[in-house]
Amino acid sequence: MxxxxxxxxxxxxxxxxxxxxxxxxxxxxxxxxxxxxxxxxxxxxxxxxxxxxxxxxxxxxxxxxxxxxxxxxxxxxxxxxxxxxxxxxxxxxxxxxxxxxxxxxxxxxxxxxxxxxxxxxxxxxxxxxxxxxxxxxxxxxxxxxxxxxxxxxxxxxxxxxxxxxxxxxxxxxxxxxxxxxxxxxxxxxxxxxxxxxxxxxxxxxxxxxxxxxxxxxxxxxxxxxxxxxxxxxxxxxxLGLRSFGPDLISCPTCGRTVFDVTGFLEKVQPYLRRIHKNITVAIMGCPVNGPGEAKRADLGVTGANDQVVFFKKGKIIRRESADHAIEAFKEELEKF
Ligand code: SF4
Structure with a gap:
């Protein structure tokens, strides 16, 4: 209609x-x-x-x-x-x-x-x-x-x-x-x-x-x-007229970035588009400003030294190497 x-x-x-x-x-x-x-x-x-x-x-x-x-x-x-x-x-x-x-x-x-x-x-x-x-x-x-x-x-x-x-x-x-x-x-x-x-x-x-x-x-x-x-x-x-799925927050990256935010987004976006749950997801690049935003999201990840730290509703739930971050991210999304 x-x-x-x-x-x-x-x-x-x-x-x-x-x-x-x-x-x-x-x-x-x-x-x-x-x-x-x-x-x-x-x-x-x-x-x-x-x-x-x-x-x-x-x-x-x-x-x-x-x-x-x-x-x-x-x-x-x-x-x-x-x-x-x-x-x-x-x-x-x-x-x-x-x-x-x-x-x-x-x-x-x-x-x-x-x-x-x-x-x-x-x-x-x-x-x-x-x-x-x-x-x-x-x-x-x-x-x-x-x-x-x-x-x-x-x-x-x-x-x-x-x-x-x-x-x-x-x-x-x-x-x-x-x-x-x-x-x-x-x-x-x-x-x-x-x-x-x-x-x-x-x-x-x-x-x-x-x-x-x-x-x-x-x-x-x-x-x-x-x-x-x-x-x-x-x-x-x-505009708040339809709700289609995750609201994505991601950092623009800068000289502090220790995590390939752009590459991560490229790999997870096709997957996120097929999810119809209304949650916020934050993908951040460093331990300076990343944790704050990642904590506020339902599911947040941020680079920290040589690790990727995962937050769920404000709490750290896991740490992974960059190589395993995508799989871990999908697993955590599935839990929603
Ligand atoms: S979150 Fe960190 S890496 Fe991303 S733009 Fe902000 S300061 Fe730079």
Whole structure:
């Protein structure tokens, strides 16, 4: 479920063409791995019939809701609707005349499949491209699509109004949500590489989510879908809107470091992501500031001379050599 009282979901997008060259098993395995780290909705571009057929087969073999992203050719959307797709993302303005939109909307209504109307600042309808107020132009574009679908008595819509900058994205979504109750998929589009894109999305999404705006999020990064999911979950968890598992505290390291904090984190993070217990975990690098933070956590480790010291709820519970620290850490986590 998206919208209403449903939890704000985290989604990402498949980043390669769907091609029969890659086996269905391999694709399903990667989908499963995305699901394991918290992907709740996964979208696929469907540029041709082969992709529609492959996506269709995937929808019948996995539990994760899969979404078809369609541009220009409404027949691809019609084919996807023969399968249990969770949603179709379209821009009604670019799939041809009203007769084509009507055919698609009727089939989506018959199948009970929602449509996402995706408005992007970079591809506004011709009549709105010259408008100075881009956020308002985006809302007008959404309204145009909305009235077209409402005329057909179709209401199962979700909207997205995305720009590549923070302010326009926030303004457009605030304007829209001030007038309409349709759910919103939010995110800054084409936000950039991992760090810059995460910062842009964090700024925009925290302004929106703290105002109660947004029902599902996608962090668009020039990076892996895994990192999009990790960033999205982290934003929601830090805003107190969802709780996904351990809160990780780790030191930035400095000249006092006697323990490879970065290497340890690299090895334990994939494991931590699959744990759904709400505990705090601290990974610290030295005996100067490490013990204080490690003591406050439910499970803390800190380097101390040639050892790694483990704390559980404030008490030292074991000491290990760096070589055995990972195994010991996993054992202690299991006890939670
Ligand atoms: S905990 Fe120790 S190693 Fe880590 S940043 Fe602080 S002083 Fe440096």
């Amino acid at each position: 998206v919208g209403g009282d449903a939890p704000i979901s985290v989604q990402t997008m498949w980043k390669r063409p769907l091609s029969s060259a890659r086996s269905l098993e391999q694709t399903l395995a990667q989908i499963h791995s995305l699901e394991e780290i918290g992907c709740e909705i996964l979208r696929f571009s469907v540029p041709d019939l082969e992709s529609a057929e492959l996506l269709g087969r995937l929808t019948t073999q996995c539990t994760l809701p899969l979404v078809a992203d369609i541009h220009f050719d409404h027949r691809l959307a019609l084919r996807c609707l023969d399968f249990p797709v969770a949603k179709i993302r379209i821009n009604p303005g670019n799939i041809g005349g009203e007769d084509k939109v009507e055919e698609l909307v009727r089939k989506a209504a018959d199948k009970g499949v929602p449509l996402r109307i995706g408005v992007n600042a970079g591809s506004l309808p011709k009549g709105l491209r010259q408008e100075k107020d881009v956020a308002r132009a985006m809302v007008k574009a959404a309204e145009g699509e909305m009235s077209l679908l409402e005329k057909l008595n179709y209401r199962q819509m979700i909207f997205s109004l995305k720009a590549a900058d923070v302010d326009t994205t926030v303004e457009a979504n605030l304007l829209f949500s001030g007038s309409y109750e349709y759910p919103l998929h939010i995110g800054v589009t084409e936000a950039g590489p991992l760090v810059q894109g995460t910062v842009k999305n964090t700024l925009a999404l925290s302004r929106l989510l703290e105002n109660g705006v947004g029902d599902t999020i996608r962090i668009s990064l020039s990076d892996s879908p895994e990192n999009e999911i990790i960033a999205g979950r982290s934003i929601l968890q830090n």
